Amino acid sequence: xxxxxxxxxxxxxxxxxxxxxxxxPFYRFFEHLFIGVAAGxxxxxxxxxxxxxxxxxxxxxxxxxVFPDGEIxxxxxxxxxxxxxxxxxGLFYYAVFIPKVSWLSRLVIGISLGxxxxxxxxxxxxxxxxxxxxxxxxxxxxxxxxDSVNNSIFVITLLLxxxxxxxxxxxxxxxxxxxxxxxxxxxxxxxxAFFGSTVMARMxxxxxxxxxxxxxxxxxxx
Amino acid sequence: xxxxxxxxxFTFFAGLYFVVEFILPKEINEEIGLVNIHESxxxxxxxxxxxxxxxxxxxxxxxxxxxxxxLQKGAFYSLVLLLGFFSMTFFxxxxxxxxxxxxxxxxxxxxxxxxxEKVETTDKLELLKLEMKKIPELRDxxxxxxxxxxxxxxxxIFQEASQKxxxxxxxxxxxxxxxxxxxxxxxxxxxxxxxLLGFYIAAAAYRAFRVKSLEASLMMIAAVLVVCGQTSFTxxxxxxxxxxxxxxxxxxxxxxxxxxxxxxxxxxLVLAFRMWFSIESGSFGRKK
Numbered sequence: 001x002x003x004x005x006x007x008x009x010x011x012x013x014x015x016x017x018x019x020x021x022x023x024x025p026f027y028r029f030f031e032h033l034f035i036g037v038a039a040g041x042x043x044x045x046x047x048x049x050x051x052x053x054x055x056x057x058x059x060x061x062x063x064x065x066v067f068p069d070g071e072i073x074x075x076x077x078x079x080x081x082x083x084x085x086x087x088x089x090g091l092f093y094y095a096v097f098i099p100k101v102s103w104l105s106r107l108v109i110g111i112s113l114g115x116x117x118x119x120x121x122x123x124x125x126x127x128x129x130x131x132x133x134x135x136x137x138x139x140x141x142x143x144x145x146x147d148s149v150n151n152s153i154f155v156i157t158l159l160l161x162x163x164x165x166x167x168x169x170x171x172x173x174x175x176x177x178x179x180x181x182x183x184x185x186x187x188x189x190x191x192x193a194f195f196g197s198t199v200m201a202r203m204x205x206x207x208x209x210x211x212x213x214x215x216x217x218x219x220x221x222x
Numbered sequence: 223x224x225x226x227x228x229x230x231x232f233t234f235f236a237g238l239y240f241v242v243e244f245i246l247p248k249e250i251n252e253e254i255g256l257v258n259i260h261e262s263x264x265x266x267x268x269x270x271x272x273x274x275x276x277x278x279x280x281x282x283x284x285x286x287x288x289x290x291x292x293l294q295k296g297a298f299y300s301l302v303l304l305l306g307f308f309s310m311t312f313f314x315x316x317x318x319x320x321x322x323x324x325x326x327x328x329x330x331x332x333x334x335x336x337x338x339e340k341v342e343t344t345d346k347l348e349l350l351k352l353e354m355k356k357i358p359e360l361r362d363x364x365x366x367x368x369x370x371x372x373x374x375x376x377x378x379i380f381q382e383a384s385q386k387x388x389x390x391x392x393x394x395x396x397x398x399x400x401x402x403x404x405x406x407x408x409x410x411x412x413x414x415x416x417x418l419l420g421f422y423i424a425a426a427a428y429r430a431f432r433v434k435s436l437e438a439s440l441m442m443i444a445a446v447l448v449v450c451g452q453t454s455f456t457x458x459x460x461x462x463x464x465x466x467x468x469x470x471x472x473x474x475x476x477x478x479x480x481x482x483x484x485x486x487x488x489x490x491l492v493l494a495f496r497m498w499f500s501i502e503s504g505s506f507g508r509k510k
């Protein structure tokens with residue numbers, strides 16, 4: 001079975017790479033197979049790793065254990081019955097198929113939007129503010145010219161990039177235009193560096209795939 | 223009450239919980255018991271979101287199912303997609319069931335360990351031995367517990383048995399099928415898809431990096447330096463590429479990225495408030 005898995009994985013990899021020449025039936029077959037398999041796996045993983053252990057399991061008392069003498073090791077927590085509420089709200093998504101009560105699906109979408117908005121607000125103040133504060137590093141580090149220069153470049157880059165983003169009004173002043181232009185140049189350096197590291201991440205995956213084809217796959221076939 | 227107002231109220235109260243939980247000092251959170259229920263409430267909200275998966279599945283089956291039934295263009299590929307979907311669902315559930323059985327066995331061994339540690343009477347000791355004989359990994363060790371003291375100090379026996387269950391390599395056609403679809407389709411094709419993007423990024427770079435302006439030149443120089451600092455061949459030529467790459471990523475790239483993140487964060491905060499107060503009324507179907 002392991003050999004069949006390796007052989008199939010190699011054929012699939014070649015099929016995906018065949019797209020570089022032209023879109024073809026071989027590619028489309030494996031593309032659709034991949035989408036189908038991914039669509040089948042992800043909901044089950046969500047139920048298996050998130051819903052069942054944290055919601056459904058405690059609700060149905062799947063984690064209750066009884067000692068051989070009949071004593072209950074961890075009794076059922078009746079508050080877990082409240083998990084029925086989110087599950088019922090979750091079912092409202094499917095009201096979209098029943099025209100008379102289809103508005104209920106908007107209700108549950110509203111709840112999802114509300115809690116994601118609440119989490120975003122919390123996340124901004126809990127995570128972003130410390131990051132902003134941490135960004136303003138000391139410009140002079142006693143005994144280390146290198147750190148002082150790096151910190152200065154860091155703070156100046158940050159300020160100029162933020163100026164470029166927030167001060168989008170048209171201005172005649174040379175200082176305003178100059179700051180915006182420098183901010184744009186620094187952004188280009190950032191995008192270039194980011195681009196380079198993204199390319200290298202993709203290349204690492206490509207190298208791994210080629211190593212698989214010429215190593216494991218080739219050995220499995222011949 | 224108007225349906226729209228009901229939706230807005232639910233949206234507001236769903237967001238209010240997280241804002242209140244964050245704003246209130248830790249001591250008050252503890253006092254009113256919010257700390258104890260926070261994890262469960264968060265899982266409840268996550269459960270609501272996770273239930274939407276079914277909508278995607280229903281739509282997938284409807285769209286591709288109708289293509290197959292009415293023999294529309296691409297019906298064969300839809301069939302392949304649905305076959306992949308149903309077979310993976312079947313094998314993933316089967317694999318989950320097998321794993322659940324072994325975790326249940328490990329949990330029951332753990333329970334017996336707790337019971338053994340607190341055994342006080344010979345009746346209970348006999349009961350323990352009886353239960354141990356029902357579990358294959360403990361069957362041979364049951365008779366080694368002759369006295370109550372043996373039972374109380376027998377945790378190592380149970381730990382070994384539990385470890386045996388956890389490490390057990392169960393082989394079945396369901397596990398084989400799951401491994402085939404996971405390691406033979408999902409993982410390699412996903413990696414191949416992502417690596418394919420490398421070619422397109424390179425093709426896009428060919429167009430974007432024509433040195434026509436100072437901006438384009440700076441972008442190209444930064445990208446080339448990062449690539450050179452990460453490639454073993456260029457590092458063989460000059461090792462200095464590596465510290466330059468690190469400096470570029472840690473200082474200007476990190477600072478500019480932080481600036482972008484702060485800008486996006488502020489925009490996200492504004493959007494979050496608009497969603498929370500249902501100002502984005504288009505989402506609620508109100509006609510403009």
